[in-house]
Amino acid sequence: KFSHLKYQLRVKIPHPGPIVAPLGSSISLPCSVSLSSVPATTSSAPIAPRVKWTVVSGGVETQILVARGQRVKVNEAYRDRAALLNYTSSPDDLSLWLGDLRSSDSAHYRCEVQQGLEDASDLVQLKVKGVVFHYRDALGRYAFSFSQAKRACEAIGARIATADQLLAAYYNGYEQCDAGWLADQTVRYPIQVPREGCYGDMDGQPGVRNYGTMNPDDLFDVYCYVEEVYGEVFHDSIPQHFSFDEAQSYCRAAGAELATTAQLYWAWSEGLDRCSPGWLSDGSVRYPIIVPRDRCGGPQAGVKTLYQFSNQTGFPEPTSLHDVYCFRGEFLAFQESVYTK
Template structure:
């Protein structure tokens, strides 16, 4: 990534720099907080919080001294909302021991009492889904006093189905785990598959998961895909299976450490060998399926089939175009046979998806570097301002 005339913020994890050392199980998240003061007694904060699919995120909301002082708790009201299309949707409202939770977050949100460093009104969101990403607002009131803050939540990670080149259901448990590793991913957990199901993942092929169970997600029940849930949507399960049994696998990739791109220099379709050579011209290599899925989750949209490092041919779609995947979003795969097995022959001609990793390089022309450490929110924030001219650039590993 090349930055010119820009300001870059890097977040580095640190141990919580509070008076007490953090213990195992303590919450410590990457949080970038910026506060804008609207008056001597009122302050509005905006925090950036990152979480991983199926994990827990804590959205900070600290009370000012006036509200946190001992008083009648019956008067203290905490309200969390999520901003959607310009409107605010209730996530949680708590007052006097009574708690009301919005339908979309039922059983997944709470106000934890064991993370005071995040604020007395912090919101814990469990079982994170990609669709949970967005802006949240916290409002705390007691009588005539009030406090407002907001948090912008981003969720990393994507689950995808993977099948070997040979045929359907050809992987035992060990081979399934190795298959995910070979495409720059890891075998998914049941929790990650469930979160992906709630985000719309639908696949009528059973696959291994990390706990040695075999499951598959169905959002639209149909003949041949009923499983143990019959006509109900949900994640079907075969339970824990013998490690020697053979199925497909569901893989998980957390994030993309680099860039996936379709070379604009491609004018004619390429064989697999030619595609690899084309990527080398751009100081890159053929992208793996895991890297392509991570790029798709980050917004990559390209209606062109392209070779990948495992010999498969796919393309990522984030815009509902009828001519690209029938208007459905996702990564489309080109199979050799009609029963959705086999990869195209290496001599077939398609495009190419290349991957270029990010490497940390010293900054050529930084004009100022500032450091700020928040002792309560486990964050070390480095702000680097790069002023460039001519051939001076700033390179950074994200």
């Protein structure tokens, strides 16, 4: 003889704060459901729960997938990128797998279960960290061998990007018509709008153009990747401009150092917006733009670079005058706070 039970849903994401994952990686967002039963006044057969994952971004909630029983339907926008890891074998484990993470995946994710008239859900925040950027030698275009490309990224506080990281950046709109080394010794570049000399792939469609594995002595630019920087990039509004040497001295006097190119790209990815070209530690002059405007480098957001020549090569002369971007690491800031107490 079966007793009739009423189900009380409890949905739990056992993670107290934001889940952080690198660009181009995959992540499992944990979620579990439990049913605690109490006697019911009416008899009814148990109803298979309806499981739904949604993403909440910019005030808009978008369905990622929905499942009931053994049937799982994934939104076309997440095809091959989203799945319930263990649901078919463990129906109480609703963990969501997300692959090929992009910057735009940074958002809140809702795990929701409906059974009959009952409904329960929980939220978790995902932060996708990391930015891919193009880098070229101060002397000109296509000047790095494969080993030189890796060292060039390391010298500016980054590492050479992987193919997955470049692809993730492409899916978020990144475009660069310059062939660059990647960590697997391939040479590629991302194109959103195919055009003369920048076809993206061979049949004129947008995509990541791939030259394949190249001879390590061949010369190209490089795509670098920076994930996390511990400190702050700052730019002071000052009336005078500096030469490169004066910029170094200014940062030192502020208890800091000239920011690297990677640090500026990281600060840009975290929201830094300054329409003021400034010196960086490699002798380049750049500025970060979040909100595009005509007087600040045109209609595209990004880190803008001042080149010496019209073909976008050459860093400015060290005696030319510009603003400056400084970097104060967490260790330096901690030391300063201790010494000033």
